Amino acid sequence: SPDGSTIASGSTDGTVLLWRLTPTSATITFNPDSVPDQTFEVGTPVDLMLPAAIGGTPPYTYTLSALPIGLAFDGITRQINGTPTTVGTTNATYTATDNTGASASLTFTITVEMNLDINADGQVNVIDLMWVAMFYGTRGDGLAADVNADGIVNVEDFAAVAAGVDAANPIPQWAKQALFAALEQAIEIEDVAAAPMQRDKHQRVSSLRLTYDNVAAALSDVSVLAGNDVQLEKWLPLLEELLHLLAEMQSIPETTALLANYPNPFNPETWIPYQLATPADVKLTIYDIRGRVVRDLDLGHQRAGMYQSKSRAAYWDGRNAVGEPVASGLYFYTLTAGEFSATRKLLIRK
Known part of the structure; x- marks a missing residue:
């Protein structure tokens, strides 16, 4: 036909039929x-839109089979939404x-x-472990330390992070120095969770005891499994050091x-x-x-x-204010903490 889309058909009775295609x-x-x-x-919200269909005869119906637990598909918006709760790989088929x-x-x-990046600093290292x-033994939903999202922080989470640390980053030299910083963060979380009128010395001691018990439980469980797992065995000294620090932090002296x-x-x-x-503002001066x-x-x-262990005590590298090593000899150090002040001697021998 002239327009390329209309077909005409004649018949013996003079009827003409037309079809537009x-x-x-x-x-x-x-x-x-x-x-x-x-x-x-796992535990991170998902929002993903799948491609639109073209060709064929619209409208289209969209389906998606075999989604991980926690995710859902909306056939109208073509979006996958939800929060996955189970680790694994799923073979998905998207059909229009x-x-x-x-x-x-x-x-x-x-x-x-x-x-495995529990503290969200962009790397998996000893701090995450x-x-x-x-938080070992803690139960609940959405716990950062519960890396497999099974509702409890346990040895499975510890083993998973330990393997991730081995793969991403060996034990750093600064591990012991980082212990105290991580501990302070954990105690802050416990403090903030308490009622405002309870955020005092006693609340802090209670939080420390809870954390101590958690680490002690972790050390016990990891020790049992470490004999057959080299990755776990290498972290036992770290847990022991963590436990030692917590014990030190629980001790409140009578005098400064x-x-x-x-x-x-x-x-x-x-x-x-x-x-x-x-509590006090603390300053140390070397003379x-x-x-x-x-x-x-x-x-x-x-x-x-x-503040006695190397992770908590004041540290001096034997250099002056401009970074130069000081000469051998006798020096004095003065600690000022609020109204308290005391001086002692130290000796550099090269």
């Missing part, structure tokens, strides 16, 4: 034409069916992984005091322990034998407690 694509396709394999983290019953499908995988230990540095004599570094009976200030160490506001 609308050209259609016989094949249903998608735009874009594929769905990449997807990877999500047109008005004539013709259909086309796309296949892709949905992998749900554990989120310590968080598991400090400046203690003897160690080692002494030393070269080139030393640790200066002290104890606080009450030479002539009384001239060699180095000021502002330790900030400190809670009452024992």
Whole structure:
């Protein structure tokens, strides 16, 4: 026909029949034409739109089979939404069916992984492992340390993070120094969870005891399994150090005091322990034998407690304010904490 879409048909009785045809694509396709394999983290909300169908005879009906637990598909918006709760890989089939019953499908995988970066600092390291230990045995939904999202922080979570640390980052040299910072964060969480009128010295001691019990339970369980698991065995010293620190942090001395540095004599570094009976702004000043200030160490506001281990004591690297190593000889160090002040001697021997 002239317009390319109308067909005329005649008959012996003089009747003329006309049909207007609308050209259609016989094949249903998608735009874009594929769905990449997807990877999500357990406990993290998902919002993903799948491709629209083209060709065939609209309208289309969309279906999606085999979704991970916690996710749902909306055939009207073509969106996958929800929060996955189970680790694993699912083979998904996405199908579009047109008005004539013709259909086309796309296949892709949905992998749900554990989120091992518990403190969300962008890396999986010893700090994440310590968080598991400090919240060990805690039950509930949405716990960051419950990496497999089974509702409890246990040895399975510890083993998973331990394997992730091995794969992503070996035991760092700063592990012991990081212990105290992680502990303080955990205690802050416990403090904030308490009622405002309870955020006092007694609340902090209670939080420390709870954390101590959690780490002790982790150490007990990991010790049982460590004989058959090299990855777990290598972390036992870390748990023991964590437990030691917690025990130290629970001790509230009766008096504030400046203690003897160690080692002494030393070269080139030393640790200066002290104890606080009450919270205070703490400052340590190093003087030479002539009384001239060699180095000021502002330790900030400190809670009452024992500051004796290397992770908590004041640290001096044997350098002055401009970073130069000081000469051998006798020096003095003065601790100021609120109205308290005391001075002791130390000796650098090179």
